[in-house]
Amino acid sequence: xxxxxxxxxxxxxxxxxxxxxxxxxxxxxxxxxxxxxxxxxxxxxxxxxxxxxxxxxxxxxxxxxxxxxxxxxxxxxxxxxxxxxxxxxxxxxxxxxxxxxxxxxxxxxxxxxxxxxxxxxxxxxxxxxxxxxxxxxxxxxxxxxxxxxxxxxxxxxxxxxxxxxxxxxxxxxxxxxxxxxxxxxxxxxxxxxxxxxxxxxxxxxxxxxxxxxxxxxxxxxxxxxxxxxxxxxxxxxxxxxxxxxxxxxxxxxxxxxxxxxxxxxxxxxxxxxxxxxxxxxxxxxxxxxxxxxxxxxxxxxxxxxxxxxxxxxxxxxxxxxxxxxxxxxxxxxxxxxxxxxxxxxxxxxxxxxxxxxxxxxxxxxxxxxxxxxxxxxxxxxxxxxxxxxxxxxxxxxxxxxxxxxxxxxxxxxxxxxxxxxxxxx
Amino acid sequence: xxxxxxxxxxxxxxxxxxxxxxxxxxxxxxxxxxxxxxxxxxxxxxxxxxxxxxxxxxxxxxxxxxxxxxxxxxxxxxxxxxxxxxxxxxxxxxxxxxxxxxxxxxxxxxxxxxxxxxxxxxxxxxxxxxxxxxxxxxxxxxxxxxxxxxxxxxxxxxxxxxxxxxxxxxxxxxxxxxxxxxxxxxxxxxxxxxxxxxxxxxxxxxxxxxxxxxxxxxxxxxxxx
Numbered sequence: 142x143x144x145x146x147x148x149x150x151x152x153x154x155x156x157x158x159x160x161x162x163x164x165x166x167x168x169x170x171x172x173x174x175x176x177x178x179x180x181x182x183x184x185x186x187x188x189x190x191x192x193x194x195x196x197x198x199x200x201x202x203x204x205x206x207x208x209x210x211x212x213x214x215x216x217x218x219x220x221x222x223x224x225x226x227x228x229x230x231x232x233x234x235x236x237x238x239x240x241x242x243x244x245x246x247x248x249x250x251x252x253x254x255x256x257x258x259x260x261x262x263x264x265x266x267x268x269x270x271x272x273x274x275x276x277x278x279x280x281x282x283x284x285x286x287x288x289x290x291x292x293x294x295x296x297x298x299x300x301x302x303x304x305x306x307x308x309x310x311x312x313x314x315x316x317x318x319x320x321x322x323x324x325x326x327x328x329x330x331x332x333x334x335x336x337x338x339x340x341x342x343x344x345x346x347x348x349x350x351x352x353x354x355x356x357x358x359x360x361x362x363x364x365x366x367x368x369x370x371x372x373x374x375x376x377x378x379x380x381x382x383x384x385x386x387x388x389x390x391x392x393x394x395x396x397x398x399x400x401x402x403x404x405x406x407x408x409x410x411x412x413x414x415x416x417x418x419x420x421x422x423x424x425x426x427x428x429x430x431x432x433x434x435x436x437x438x439x440x441x442x443x444x445x446x447x448x449x450x451x452x453x454x455x456x457x458x459x460x461x462x463x464x465x466x467x468x469x470x471x472x473x474x475x476x477x478x479x480x481x482x483x484x485x486x487x488x489x490x491x492x493x494x495x496x497x498x499x500x501x502x503x504x505x506x507x508x509x510x511x512x513x514x515x516x517x518x519x520x521x522x523x524x525x526x527x528x529x530x531x532x533x534x535x536x537x538x539x540x541x542x543x544x545x546x547x548x549x550x551x552x553x554x555x556x557x558x559x560x561x562x563x564x565x566x
Numbered sequence: 567x568x569x570x571x572x573x574x575x576x577x578x579x580x581x582x583x584x585x586x587x588x589x590x591x592x593x594x595x596x597x598x599x600x601x602x603x604x605x606x607x608x609x610x611x612x613x614x615x616x617x618x619x620x621x622x623x624x625x626x627x628x629x630x631x632x633x634x635x636x637x638x639x640x641x642x643x644x645x646x647x648x649x650x651x652x653x654x655x656x657x658x659x660x661x662x663x664x665x666x667x668x669x670x671x672x673x674x675x676x677x678x679x680x681x682x683x684x685x686x687x688x689x690x691x692x693x694x695x696x697x698x699x700x701x702x703x704x705x706x707x708x709x710x711x712x713x714x715x716x717x718x719x720x721x722x723x724x725x726x727x728x729x730x731x732x733x734x735x736x737x738x739x740x741x742x743x744x745x746x747x748x749x750x751x752x753x754x755x756x757x758x759x760x761x762x763x764x765x766x767x768x769x770x771x772x773x774x775x776x777x778x779x780x781x782x783x784x785x786x787x788x789x790x791x
Binding site for chain 1: 662679
């Protein structure tokens with residue numbers, strides 16, 4: 142195409158000459174690319190952190206809950222046996238949920254559990270309680286691996302409890318001058334330790350003393366640190382249940398097969414249960430992410446406008462400085478459309494290099510955070526970017542450059558030759 | 567070759583109309599070297615802009631090689647300049663980011679020639695103007711006279727029918743000015759290059775074949791040297 146050689150030649154030489162301007166624009170575009178991609182990456186990571194923790198400690202890959210109007214699932218052993226025969230299922234675990242008031246009396250510390258007598262002085266709190274069978278749950282959830290002090294439960298433990306760290310709490314007198322993860326001291330039961338005795342008052346009126354066997358804690362967004370764990374055997378006794386559970390958790394060897402396995406389970410005809418895949422059970426995390434996404438859109442729009450204005454101004458100044466040379470070029474036969482193309486090619490080069498630079502830096506950042514996740518109060522966060530955002534943002538950057546460069550370039554290309562030649566630089 | 571008949575150029579400055587050219591009749595034959603002289607504001611540059619197809623007359627006819635240039639579209643006028651006209655400007659006409667030879671190659675690249683061909687052509691013209699040893703120097707590394715000869719080389723590289731020079735020695739010292747004028751003479755004598763040179767220095771204007779004096783937008787006198 143006639144003139145294309147001159148266009149590329151002039152564009153590249155011009156950029157080489159104005160290295161400071163080139164560097165400034167590229168820096169802005171790289172910054173803008175990272176601005177466009179990092180927050181969504183952070184949100185994706187946040188969503189994944191939420192979901193992973195919820196899946197690990199709350200729902201597993203498939204969750205069976207009592208259908209509306211029911212409190213418990215019945216004949217759970219039979220259901221478990223049937224589900225475990227489905228290809229792709231690793232294991233199942235039943236959970237019995239409830240709540241209780243837990244109390245500790247300084248006088249009972251170190252004593253063996255005995256007949257419950259009302260705690261008249263000391264600390265108490267309301268907590269979520271959960272009954273599970275440790276031998277089967279270990280294949281479904283990693284809760285048993287979250288022990289930070291003492292030991293995890295055994296299937297036959299009936300007078301023992303494992304407390305979440307926030308229930309066990311801290312001895313405030315030991316923590317003066319310190320701040321905890323959330324910036325406030327977690328008093329809980331005042332720093333209960335394994336071996337101490339706590340008294341549980343269940344919602345059905347049963348009151349019983351338990352020896353604390355261990356303390357569990359999870360950094361993630363989960364209820365592990367806010368739950369008191371008992372064995373299934375113990376909570377069946379407390380609530381008077383037999384072969385019943387509040388939920389059945391199903392672990393799969395491939396989480397992406399959840400929909401397929403769910404279809405199999407539905408085929409078993411378990412009408413008493415609502416069956417949810419991990420995506421369905423944890424979709425609030427996605428909702429949360431979408432909410433943040435709106436903030437992200439606003440931030441990005443502001444960022445895009447700023448970069449658009451900056452690129453426009455830089456190219457405007459660049460073309461204004463070259464008014465006489467543009468006049469000379471037009472006089473010697475460079476068509477108006479070719480002058481426009483020179484500056485558009487420059488804008489395109491800005492966009493392409495800015496995008497490539499942004500993608501390279503973002504790639505490095507993602508690799509770095511993959512190796513060293515960001516530590517947040519809700520857990521470890523690894524920013525993740527899908528190809529849509531990764532390449533889509535590059536496209537936006539190129540578009541911004543071209544759009545930002547178009548109007549000043551058009552203005553420059555349309556300048557009157559005689560007026561341009563009169564300019565003394 | 568160039569035929570201007572009753573050419574007027576009136577600038578519209580709001581309520582005031584300023585006539586820069588007032589009924590100019592001007593003809594240049596093929597191979598002529600003509601200097602256009604006059605004081606500042608006499609209309610020299612306006613005449614060059616109109617004859618060089620950079621500007622349009624308000625009234626009258628401008629024919630170059632039989633083409634009525636007023637009828638051409640802006641795009642056609644640009645291509646006409648690219649093909650038939652070479653310009654040498656007064657100052658700062660070279661692109662500072664390009665070497666001397668790259669500046670000269672530019673019109674060749676604009677017409678779509680390859681870099682190799684453009685380089686070959688540029689070198690040929692630069693050799694003719696005795697700046698063949700300065701191919702890879704940037705404009706700031708050249709003297710004023712050399713810069714202006716690079717400008718002449720660029721004007722010649724597409725082998726134009728007519729060479730227009732707008733005060734080509736105005737920003738040069740006497741020695742450099744003489745070298746540049748000598749280059750125009752050489753081109754005229756050796757290549758028969760049709761050249762129209764604007765200058766306000768009569769001594770330099772007398773180096774041409776014929777002189778035309780302008781005053782207040784009109785031709786005051788003509789003289790063959």
